Amino acid sequence: MGTMTAGGKTVEVDEEGYLVNINDWTRDIAVELAKSENVEMTDSHWEVIDFLREYYNEYQIAPAVRVLTKAIGKKLGPEKGNSKYLYELFPYGPAKQACKIGGLPKPTGCI
Amino acid sequence: MSDEEMMEGGVQKKFCYVNRTAPYGTVYALEALEVVLIGAAFEQDVSVVFMDDGVFQIVKGQDTAGIGMKNFSPTYRALEMYDVEKLYVSKESLEERGLSEDDLLVDVEVKTAAEIRDLMEEQDVLLTF
Amino acid sequence: MLHTVNKSPFQKNTFESCIKHAAKGSAVLLIEDGVYAALKDSTVSSKLQQAMGDITFYALEPDVNARGLKGKVMDGINLVDYAGFVDLTVKFDRVQSWL
Numbered sequence: 033m034g035t036m037t038a039g040g041k042t043v044e045v046d047e048e049g050y051l052v053n054i055n056d057w058t059r060d061i062a063v064e065l066a067k068s069e070n071v072e073m074t075d076s077h078w079e080v081i082d083f084l085r086e087y088y089n090e091y092q093i094a095p096a097v098r099v100l101t102k103a104i105g106k107k108l109g110p111e112k113g114n115s116k117y118l119y120e121l122f123p124y125g126p127a128k129q130a131c132k133i134g135g136l137p138k139p140t141g142c143i
Numbered sequence: 144m145s146d147e148e149m150m151e152g153g154v155q156k157k158f159c160y161v162n163r164t165a166p167y168g169t170v171y172a173l174e175a176l177e178v179v180l181i182g183a184a185f186e187q188d189v190s191v192v193f194m195d196d197g198v199f200q201i202v203k204g205q206d207t208a209g210i211g212m213k214n215f216s217p218t219y220r221a222l223e224m225y226d227v228e229k230l231y232v233s234k235e236s237l238e239e240r241g242l243s244e245d246d247l248l249v250d251v252e253v254k255t256a257a258e259i260r261d262l263m264e265e266q267d268v269l270l271t272f
Numbered sequence: 273m274l275h276t277v278n279k280s281p282f283q284k285n286t287f288e289s290c291i292k293h294a295a296k297g298s299a300v301l302l303i304e305d306g307v308y309a310a311l312k313d314s315t316v317s318s319k320l321q322q323a324m325g326d327i328t329f330y331a332l333e334p335d336v337n338a339r340g341l342k343g344k345v346m347d348g349i350n351l352v353d354y355a356g357f358v359d360l361t362v363k364f365d366r367v368q369s370w371l
Contacts, residue, residue, distance in 0.1 A: 197339075
């Protein structure tokens with residue numbers, strides 16, 4: 033267990049770098065988490081992160097990548113609802129990396 | 144089965160998850176839900192049955208703020224997106240508890256004990272929680 | 273005496289055994305999965321109703337709400353919060369926890 037600081041706020045993270053408390057999340061924290069994943073946040077990244085957080089809010093679960101892809105396709109269009117697009121944004125696994133940056137727990141069924 | 148079948152993922156079995164336990168009092172309900180979600184990645188033919196106290200898992204209006212536990216009932220509504228679409232509820236179990244289909248937070252098919260018995264007979268794998 | 277029951281009456285006979293052995297003037301507090309005994313129109317509710325003359329029934333509200341039973345609790349059962357739980361344990365000289 034460690035901590036990280038962004039925007040003057042220090043929060044707890046687990047050994048893999050995920051936020052311990054989902055309510056600690058801010059946009060500053062997200063940018064910092066993204067840095068630790070070597071991801072530079074663009075509007076396209078934020079779009080996915082915001083989508084994920086809304087999804088979590090509604091279903092209390094971080095979706096598996098297959099489900100995420102399908103759901104994004106439905107909401108944001110087929111050009112974004114495919115794994116190529118999502119892997120370009122989050123090269124080390126869209127579900128895993130985006131969840132981490134979004135302050136969500138590691139997705140269930142993440143292989 | 145041949146290697147080829149394995150490679151193509153051609154083997155599909157009928158899996159039935161049987162939920163018989165109320166949420167929160169024990170960990171079975173949450174664990175069962177996680178098994179269903181993880182299992183969904185293997186694209187099998189999945190049915191989920193809620194019977195006995197398991198029907199309490201999908202009762203509407205759960206609010207766990209006062210007990211300091213996560214309310215995982217909204218996650219049942221995500222099952223459809225995991226292609227887990229066959230949800231069955233025991234008619235008798237609902238009636239014994241003074242509940243009706245309107246009290247449930249997901250769309251389900253209500254089945255009698257006899258129908259659930261037949262459903263179970265069709266399965267390749269049954270997992271009860 | 274104050275009795276507490278934390279098991280579902282549909283799965284275990286704890287609740288039934290408790291009310292069978294609770295003396296007149298005692299109280300039964302339903303907690304955790306025990307709150308399912310408070311449901312109206314269930315196969316258990318008539319047993320609870322019959323016992324109501326001799327026993328005062330309480331249910332822990334946070335457990336009732338967690339399970340989505342708000343509005344489904346039968347009349348005559350008193351809802352208490354955690355502070356009310358403490359008050360009950362103080363009011364009665366002994367507590368019997370049925371597990």
